[in-house]
Amino acid sequence: MKYSPILGVLLLAAWLLWSGHFDKPFVMALGVLSCAFSLYVALRMEIVDEEGAPWQLGARPFTHYAPWLAREIVQSNIEVTRIIISPAMPLQRNMVTVTPHAETELGRVMLANSITLTPGTVSVRMEGDEILVHALSFEGAAEDISGEMDRRICQMEKQP
Numbered sequence: 001m002k003y004s005p006i007l008g009v010l011l012l013a014a015w016l017l018w019s020g021h022f023d024k025p026f027v028m029a030l031g032v033l034s035c036a037f038s039l040y041v042a043l044r045m046e047i048v049d050e051e052g053a054p055w056q057l058g059a060r061p062f063t064h065y066a067p068w069l070a071r072e073i074v075q076s077n078i079e080v081t082r083i084i085i086s087p088a089m090p091l092q093r094n095m096v097t098v099t100p101h102a103e104t105e106l107g108r109v110m111l112a113n114s115i116t117l118t119p120g121t122v123s124v125r126m127e128g129d130e131i132l133v134h135a136l137s138f139e140g141a142a143e144d145i146s147g148e149m150d151r152r153i154c155q156m157e158k159q160p
Contacts, residue, residue, distance in 0.1 A: 003048050004039060011035040065152055069114055072149075076119040083120075083137060091136055095124070098131045100150050107157045114149050 012035050021027040042048050083090060100111045112123040112131050120136040 004043060007042065007048055008035065008039050011038055065156055068152060069117065069149075072118055076121075080119045080136060093137075094135055096133045096135055098133055098150070099129055100131060100153075101147070102150065102153050103157055107153050110156075111150055111153050114153070 012032065015031045015035055016022070019027070019031055021031070039048075098111075098115070100108045102108045102111060108126065108129075108131070112126050115121050115131065115133055116123045122134045123131050124134050125132040
């Protein structure tokens with residue numbers, strides 16, 4: 001229940017940002033009602049918790065991690081495109097087990113989702129402290145094992 005105001009504000013901010021309707025009172029009222037209804041449904045389902053409204057992370061995911069992840073996604077897109085366009089198509093598919101060092105389940109889920117967002121890698125399974133990752137090339141798998149993503153997520157968790 002203590003996370004519901006935070007989630008409500010985030011829902012309203014997302015609606016305002018994505019709708020772009022600031023001058024039509026009726027449309028804004030419908031937006032507020034839809035956000036309130038969404039919050040009500042989430043409360044009834046009892047799914048509003050620290051993962052749904054991760055206030056403890058602050059703005060760091062948006063100011064530090066998201067720009068870095070966007071750059072990694074672009075670089076991986078270029079690498080995957082190079083592999084696909086190459087006449088030899090040098091695929092070296094493999095399965096890699098990654099052990100995250102994140103302290104919370106939220107951190108481990110963020111790592112698994114970040115791996116999946118990066119082209120050429122997919123988080124297949126997450127059990128306990130291990131994430132099974134399918135990679136198109138050894139280079140992509142080596143980057144996942146190197147732990148730069150994991151290190152950045154651990155930094156985010158430790159920052160107040």
